[in-house]
Amino acid sequence: MLVRTGGSRREFLRVGASGAVVAALGEAPATAVGAAFRAKNDRPRLALIGAGGQGSGDARSAARFGDFVAVADVDKSHAEKAKDSDRIGKGKAEAYGDYRKVLERNDVDAVIIGTPDHWHTKICIDAMNAGKDVYCEKPLTLTIDEGKKLREAVEKTKKVLQVGTQQRSDHNKVFLLAVALVRSGRIGKIKKVTAAIGGGPVGGPFSKETPPPELNWDMWLGQAPKVDYIANRCHSEFRWWYEYSGGKLTDWGAHHVDVAHWGLGKDQTGPTTIEVERAVLPVAYKDGFATVDDRFNTVNSFVVKATFADGTPIEIRDDTENGVTFQGAGGRIFVTRDRIDLDGGAVAALYKNPLPEPLLRELRHGKPMDDHFENFFACCNDRGKPASDVWSHHRALTTCHLANIAIRLGNRKLTWDPEKEVIVGDDQANGFLSRPQRAGFEIVV
Ligand SMILES: NC(=O)c1ccc[n+]([C@@H]2O[C@H](COP(=O)([O-])OP(=O)(O)OC[C@H]3O[C@@H](n4cnc5c(N)ncnc54)[C@H](O)[C@@H]3O)[C@@H](O)[C@H]2O)c1
Incomplete structure (x- = not known):
């Protein structure tokens, strides 16, 4: 069902049901x-x-x-x-x-x-x-x-x-529709993409304890430094410690920065500059590391701008509605898990012109995009490229990791070379591209 809301000068279209999205995207290819x-x-x-x-x-x-x-x-x-x-x-x-x-x-x-x-x-x-x-x-x-x-x-x-x-591939295919509209030029040249992913919590100080008998804490830690057990370092809460995760910037950046890269057609490259407009860390940092070990240490709130060589920025921020906004010269698309809001050119285009088949085929990798697991098992059968592959995900996450490095180093501006995959002229920042791995847990290809 399509629901028109708003006045005549600026009309929004809210697509909340998969039927409308399927209609816009056309028939998915059949698969055996x-x-x-x-x-x-x-x-x-x-x-x-x-x-x-x-x-x-x-x-x-x-x-x-x-x-x-x-x-x-x-x-x-x-x-x-x-x-x-x-x-x-x-x-x-x-x-x-x-x-x-x-x-x-x-x-x-x-x-x-x-x-x-x-x-x-x-x-x-x-x-x-x-x-x-x-x-x-x-x-x-x-x-x-x-x-x-x-x-x-x-x-x-x-x-x-x-x-x-x-x-x-999931979520009523609203992200696929947004990307197809952007990539087919329906809102004109993209001026900015915003990936709004929410902020991270403050937590601690937490007490150090004996690990519960059912948990192999040493094996849980794996490559990360050997430290005393704190329950809030472990199940579910690990995402708020840089030792095990990248905080909100990778937890949700993995989703929305990925869609931003996808929409811009930047699956095989990365930004050239990273600038932190503002960021709040929950604890004091020295040389990129938290100075205390008993509380969450990932960034709480942030606005980071990652700009590509062609001048297009992705803004990653914590303070607006969770979702991805593509701002084009001829319209705006906001997409989140349960809806897509379209205005201007995108609305008109949705009705008038079908989306180009070759683009849809490319975005779908020749398979239906109804279910992420179905897509995985289809690829296991035909050895095809999955909907979310390592090459594109690595590039999207690189943007997120660079944002974290810039913040951890005191909101430092970084220049990134997406071809060589190095930070230009900054040895200290390049030191964060990898981490020491604990003996016995080394990553070997
Ligand atoms: N796709 C999504 O929308 C989505 C949503 C939530 C979480 N996630 C991701 O799922 C992952 C898990 O998150 P969670 O919230 O379920 O965490 P969790 O702490 O609930 O689960 C992690 C499990 O892994 C186990 N584990 C740790 N090290 C292990 C090892 N070496 N071998 C075997 N088991 C080990 C832990 O004991 C625990 O049971 C995270 O990477 C998170 O980002 C994805």
Whole structure:
């Protein structure tokens, strides 16, 4: 259903239901590949690695297409719960504490990774080297260097790696429609894209404790520095510590900065400058590192401008409605998970001219974009490029990582060379492109 609101001078179109979006996007290509995996005797055997909140949700979605034979989690209670769940292991999957045991199994075709961010790259690479296709949660990496390693691993192993940025295919396809409208020039030359992703919390000081018996804290920490256990460093809250994540800038930047890059057609490149308009860190920083170790340390609020060589900026900010705004010379598009607001040229164009088929084919990679897991399993069958691939995700996350580096170094302006993938003339900032990895947890392609 399309609902027109607003006055005659500036008309907005709110598209809240998938029917209208489907009509605008035309028929999705038919596929036999997704269906093949759904055939009764041809279902892939799956393993879940990281059975927390999102991993368990992912596994329930994936269970429509395959059968879980293994679940691994460094928290025994999480592994056992997923193993016994009616919608995941169905009591038939085996539970493990060490994901490497899962990767040794020849009967596992694909793994779903729902661990915290600091484990994504290593488990992805180990899994692909073990011959598995991978669906890994976003944000795929902790550093820019990890993205380069993952790219190399996908190119070397030829395995499918779908990133869990489901906005590329789910959510009533509103993001696909926004990108198709922008890329087909319906709102003219893009002057600015805003990725509004909300801010991060303040938390702590927290007390150091003995880890619970069911948790292997050393294995949870993995490549990150060995520190005393704090419950708020661990399950779910890890995203507010730079040791394990990039805070809101990567947690939600992985979604909306990704859509901004996609809409601009900048999936294979990056910005050339990063400027911080304002940023508030929750604790004092010295040389890019928090000076205390007992409270959340990722940025609370921010406005960062990442500008491409052609002068187009992506503004990443915390203080406006969550979503992506494309401001063009001839109109404006705002898109968020449940709706797309169009005005000016975009509204008229939606009715008058169908979107160009070649562009839609390119955006869809020749497959339906109804479901991120269906897209993954279709790619496992035809060895195609998934909706959210490593090359585009690495570029979007590079923008997010650079924003964090600039903020951690006192709102320093950075010049980025997207070809060489280095920060120009700044050795200290380049030191943040990778991190030391704890012995035993090194990432090797
Ligand atoms: N796509 C989305 O919209 C979306 C939404 C929420 C979260 N996520 C992502 O999902 C990931 C997990 O987030 P969450 O909120 O579910 O976290 P969580 O803390 O609830 O779950 C993480 C799980 O991984 C386990 N784990 C840690 N290290 C492990 C290892 N080496 N091997 C096996 N298991 C290990 C933990 O014990 C825990 O059970 C994050 O990267 C997050 O960004 C994505």
